[in-house]
Amino acid sequence: MRAAIVNGEPIVDSSHAIAIGDRGLNYGDGLFETMLLKDAAIRFMPQHLARLSSSCSRLGMLYPGDALLEAELGAIVKGHRDGVIKIVMTRGVGGRGYRPDAQSAPTRIVALYDTPDANGMDIAVRWCEMRLARNPALAGMKHLNRLEQVLAQCEWSDGQIAEGFMLDYEGELVCGTSSNVFLVRGQELVTPDLRYCGVRGVMRGEVIRLATQLGISVHDEPLWPDDVASASEVFVTNAVRGIRAVVSLDSLTWSRGAVTQALCEALNTHA
């Protein structure tokens, strides 16, 4: 971590910054956003803040407003051209018990990290054994209850495997451990609809928007492992790494295809 601001105050000692009673720590009662800083610009900042605001509303947490967060983001990136910014917002400090205290103000953590290694734009992935539980009340949000993703990433240590695909307990394809999944099927682009679980990624939304601009038919629907096996192209998206082509999944292989390439170029050019 290069720098952090907690509730508007720059943090000198990041190892002693958060309260023992913070509800983020005790219950995962909060949300986060991960944004890319590139060439001194925060990519898709309005979309990240819109998702955070919408998820705060779903959790019954007070959203502090775009202006305050934009000011803190501006402060944290000052003097930096590249990096990854993480916002964590929790329901604040509370007592011992699940019920939130109506008086507690949310905790805002805005931190700047190094950009991760590029790790290749054509990646190998695997199937995870860990399944995702279905809970429509939590689906789509980037909340802090992430044990499933943590345990899924614990399943492999082979550095050649960049991502793991996850199914839910009914066997539907949901996502990668930290990415959304897109498939090219015939002339159309499809992605899981995330009605039961998974994170509705900002980059997922951008890819849908770009595909529409390029005249590519795109929609979300329930998808299954068979749909992956029969896809002509597979790629994953996230806010930090953009679009990465999947070139292998266990014994299946693909080449980077025309649709994936067109979307990569559109993302680099227009977005």
Place this chain on the structure above:
Amino acid sequence: MRAAIVNGEPIVDSSHAIAIGDRGLNYGDGLFETMLLKDAAIRFMPQHLARLSSSCSRLGMLYPGDALLEAELGAIVKGHRDGVIKIVMTRGVGGRGYRPDAQSAPTRIVALYDTPDANGMDIAVRWCEMRLARNPALAGMKHLNRLEQVLAQCEWSDGQIAEGFMLDYEGELVCGTSSNVFLVRGQELVTPDLRYCGVRGVMRGEVIRLATQLGISVHDEPLWPDDVASASEVFVTNAVRGIRAVVSLDSLTWSRGAVTQALCEALNTHA
């Protein structure tokens, strides 16, 4: 909070005690235990530590050993006769990403709180609208991913309602928001088997043990709302409040029954 010890060190400022990068905060990547201190004794300490150790093993976290935790528990309760002790153990401080750092040592937080108000031993409960997601890989553990319980407790503010009963997404009865549920059906005691979700409470285990000692047939199995409606007695258990008789659930009513009373007396006498 009256006092806290983090990684063996007494904490002076509990509002600045935890690292921004702690995985408990960022992912709910950890576990907790809540224990009752009564008459200067920590009730069921071996059972709590056994569950913590077993859950650490399931999550792939290093359990620090009974001796170390017993020493820290002894230090935190010194000079106190009553209270509630909470242990939070996280996977420790890590970087930005779900995958744990093999080098990171767990974070141990041992804190002492006031005993909550008695709140009555005969309670009114309600049905929660929030459902629990099914994930056998996480079932039974008291892990830090607790958004479902938080949102369930947000559903009501009527102080006369002490607890809410939760179903999973298939409609099975699982638990209260912070308790296990027992039903008396004919001559036997039954409780949800928690194979898909819910916390395997220490007090739940004690009640099963006491019932067996008293010659009451007891077992766990899948249960449904109809089983609650047809039960002759209903009670809930947790480590802090022991056994509480349920005397109403929306329009259903019960009296404190003989089995509930016998178990309460056995808990106070023998356990």
